[in-house]
Amino acid sequence: MTSYQHEVIGTLQRRTLLGAALAAGAGLAIGPARAEDAPRQGGTLRLGLAGGSSSDSLDPRGFNDTVNICTGHAVFNALVEWGADGKPYPELAESFEAKPGAREWVFNIRKDVTFSNGRKLTADDVVYSLNLHRGKTSSGAAGSFKPVADVRKLDTHQVLVTLSAPDADFAYVLTDYHVLIVPDGQTDFSNPPGTGGYRMEHFDPGVRIRMKRNPDYWKAGRAHADFIDITVINDDTARTNALVSGETDVMNRVNVRQAGMIGKNPKLALVRASGGVHNVISMMQDRAPFDNFDVRMALKYAIDRKKIVRALFGDYGAIGNDQPIPRADPFFNSELPQIEFDADKARFHWKKSGQGDKAITVQASDAAINGVEIAQLFQASAAKCGIGVTIQKEPADGFWSNVWLKGPCVTSYWGGRAAATQMLAIAYAPDAPWNESHYRNTKFGEFLAAAKAELDDSKRRPMLWELQRLLHDDAVTIIPDFRDFLDAHNKNVGGHTPHHGFDLDNNLICEKAWLRS
Numbered sequence: 001m002t003s004y005q006h007e008v009i010g011t012l013q014r015r016t017l018l019g020a021a022l023a024a025g026a027g028l029a030i031g032p033a034r035a036e037d038a039p040r041q042g043g044t045l046r047l048g049l050a051g052g053s054s055s056d057s058l059d060p061r062g063f064n065d066t067v068n069i070c071t072g073h074a075v076f077n078a079l080v081e082w083g084a085d086g087k088p089y090p091e092l093a094e095s096f097e098a099k100p101g102a103r104e105w106v107f108n109i110r111k112d113v114t115f116s117n118g119r120k121l122t123a124d125d126v127v128y129s130l131n132l133h134r135g136k137t138s139s140g141a142a143g144s145f146k147p148v149a150d151v152r153k154l155d156t157h158q159v160l161v162t163l164s165a166p167d168a169d170f171a172y173v174l175t176d177y178h179v180l181i182v183p184d185g186q187t188d189f190s191n192p193p194g195t196g197g198y199r200m201e202h203f204d205p206g207v208r209i210r211m212k213r214n215p216d217y218w219k220a221g222r223a224h225a226d227f228i229d230i231t232v233i234n235d236d237t238a239r240t241n242a243l244v245s246g247e248t249d250v251m252n253r254v255n256v257r258q259a260g261m262i263g264k265n266p267k268l269a270l271v272r273a274s275g276g277v278h279n280v281i282s283m284m285q286d287r288a289p290f291d292n293f294d295v296r297m298a299l300k301y302a303i304d305r306k307k308i309v310r311a312l313f314g315d316y317g318a319i320g321n322d323q324p325i326p327r328a329d330p331f332f333n334s335e336l337p338q339i340e341f342d343a344d345k346a347r348f349h350w351k352k353s354g355q356g357d358k359a360i361t362v363q364a365s366d367a368a369i370n371g372v373e374i375a376q377l378f379q380a381s382a383a384k385c386g387i388g389v390t391i392q393k394e395p396a397d398g399f400w401s402n403v404w405l406k407g408p409c410v411t412s413y414w415g416g417r418a419a420a421t422q423m424l425a426i427a428y429a430p431d432a433p434w435n436e437s438h439y440r441n442t443k444f445g446e447f448l449a450a451a452k453a454e455l456d457d458s459k460r461r462p463m464l465w466e467l468q469r470l471l472h473d474d475a476v477t478i479i480p481d482f483r484d485f486l487d488a489h490n491k492n493v494g495g496h497t498p499h500h501g502f503d504l505d506n507n508l509i510c511e512k513a514w515l516r517s
Contacts, residue, residue: 037494043515045225045493048239048248049504052232054206059189060180061132061139066252066507067232069177071209074228074510075194076180079107079126080171082418082506084499086330088171092121092181092195102166102453109157113218115183117193123153128184130161141178143426143433166453168460169419176418177507197223197511206232211510224495224514243268249493250513252503254486256314262488271487273498274318276326276416276423279308279374281362281478282436287408289355296475298349299360304341304381305480311377312370313483320479323468324414324423327482328500331420331461333468346385359388363407367399371411374480405436412436418501420464421452428471439476492516 051066060076063069081091090096093107113121130151133139150162163170173179186192191200197219198211209230217223231248233239236255242248244265254262254270263270283290283299290296305319318327322339325332364375372393379389394403404412417423426434430445444467451463471477485503489496495513499506505513 039221039224039495039514040516041224041514042226043517044227044229045510045513045515046229046231046247046249047504047509048231048233048242048251050232050234050236050239050253052206052230052234056205057189058192058200058203060178060182061137061141063177064140066503067206067209067230069502070504070507070510071211071230072177072180073196073507074198074211074223075192075196075200076182077113077195078175078177078180080174081508082172082175082499082501084497084506086328086418086500088175088418092126093174096171098168098170098455100455102168102170102455103163105161105163105170106154107159107161109159110218111157113195114216115193115195116199116214116216117183119183119193121181121195122156122184123159124184125181126159127151127153128186129181130159130179132182133179139178141173141176144173144176144422165449167421168452168455169421172417172419172422198228201227208232219511223511225510228510243488243490246490249515250487250489250496250504250509252485252487254488256312256316256486259314259316259486267490268488269491271489271496271498272316273485273500273503274326274328274482275485275500275502276324276329276482277369277413277485278320278324278326278416278479278482279368279370279411279413280324280436281374281378281480282410282412283475283477284408284436284438285440285476286438289353289358289360290408292353292355293475294349294353295355295360298346298353298355298385298387299382300339300475300478301342301346301349302382302385302387303378303478303480305339306341307381308374308377308480312373313481316484316486318482318484320481321472322475322477322479323471324416324427324479325420325464325468326416326500329420330457331464333465333472335465336469336472339472341381343385346382346387350385350387357388359390360409361390361392362409362411363392363394363403364411365394365396365399365403367394367396368404368412369483371413375411378478378480405434410436415502420467421448424448424464424467425452428476437477439471439474441470441474444470489513 049067056068077092079093080088083089094110096107098105133141133145147163149164152160154160197217201212202210211228213226239251240258243251262268309317362375364371375391382389428439430440447463447467451460454460
């Protein structure tokens with residue numbers, strides 16, 4: 001066991017973490033480890049990935065898809081890492097603590113870390129990096145940082161973050177892939193120094209990236225390959241062929257229609273992770289006819305969730321239950337009754353609503369993953385209940401700015417969030433700017449604020465269960481499915497494990513995977 005792995009072992013009583021750091025996603029093997037499963041140093045790990053474009057850069061504020069996120073985690077580190085068990089663990093922060101009330105968070109910064117240009121990591125770098133996401137900024141984390149009232153250096157290796165309102169889950173905000181630590185004053189991101197396991201050798205956005213291992217990397221037991229080669233292959237078939245032919249070692253976004261073929265190949269292995277990605281049919285509760293509770297209930301019973309999952313995701317998805325917290329989340333409410341397709345109940349509520357022969361219109365676009373297909377399947381199942389659904393197909397270009405948050409009934413999707421409170425706050429809080437259903441339940445807001453202020457998980461759990469129950473029972477949105485993340489690799493690759501955050505081991509594959517030979 002390495003010195004870094006020794007840090008894994010400790011007691012985590014609450015989200016206030018005071019001990020030695022744990023690299024998230026590290027696990028303890030059950031039973032004796034085989035020699036071939038032990039991490040091995042050396043070689044070139046070749047990744048054939050979807051999710052890259054010519055506009056990609058190395059500025060973490062603009063990361064928006066898999067290739068630059070995966071690259072960013074290879075070059076930089078975060079203060080906090082999202083563990084495979086769903087909990088936040090210290091990374092560049094040696095430890096962190098929420099003071100009583102969860103408004104003030106103290107982060108103790110590691111003293112043994114240097115950037116790839118030889119500069120020592122200090123609190124100044126952390127303060128600068130966090131402030132990149134505050135105020136006037138283009139950062140994708142700007143929304144999550146709005147509650148941050150102040151970021152202050154206490155000493156050379158200690159930082160105090162003050163929030164405008166209590167948030168027991170603030171550590172999760174710092175796991176955002178935009179919130180990576182760069183040197184104080186860094187403005188040139190053409191080839192920035194980082195504290196990560198790899199240094200950039202070649203960066204051709206949307207085409208190819210090559211990185212070399214940082215010999216001074218501070219994490220023992222991580223960053224195993226000597227080189228990382230990333231080839232951008234956005235086409236599903238070409239990406240699969242590259243893996244099958246041996247041109248690459250790892251691929252992401254396995255098409256469910258090709259998953260069976262890959263799974264039967266003796267040289268390949270699938271990596272499947274349940275995650276928080278889910279489709280939504282939003283219904284604005286302040287716009288007719290969706291201000292009518294019985295209309296919303298009729299539509300919830302008129303959608304065939306099982307058929308949607310079976311048709312679109314095969315065996316690689318789960319049925320949704322009209323609340324956004326996935327089963328993998330430690331605060332998932334497992335006692336909510338599953339809403340099933342029921343034509344009789346749909347007819348009952350539709351008749352009670354007084355809508356008669358009036359059809360509803362669903363705005364759908366390919367910009368929302370499977371948005372059009374879900375609308376079509378919804379239209380077919382609703383017809384069996386005597387409910388008319390008209391599909392208004394919207395162009396992908398401009399959908400998120402022109403249709404989403406504007407149309408009264410729209411298909412969209414969410415990528416999930418690290419903490420249940422984050423997902424609930426960003427999409428359902430009464431004052432949330434992305435509250436696509438216009439849900440304005442005062443009780444919901446009060447429970448959410450109380451859950452965010454409570455540091456004791458045993459007291460938070462019933463609050464979070466109640467929040468999920470409210471969404472479920474109030475017929476706020478239709479959430480028909482949760483989709484799995486599907487990666488694949490050749491069996492010469494070790495350390496590529498599932499993570500319910502995102503694919504590719506929550507985009508940490510560059511430092512967690514190794515080559516067996």
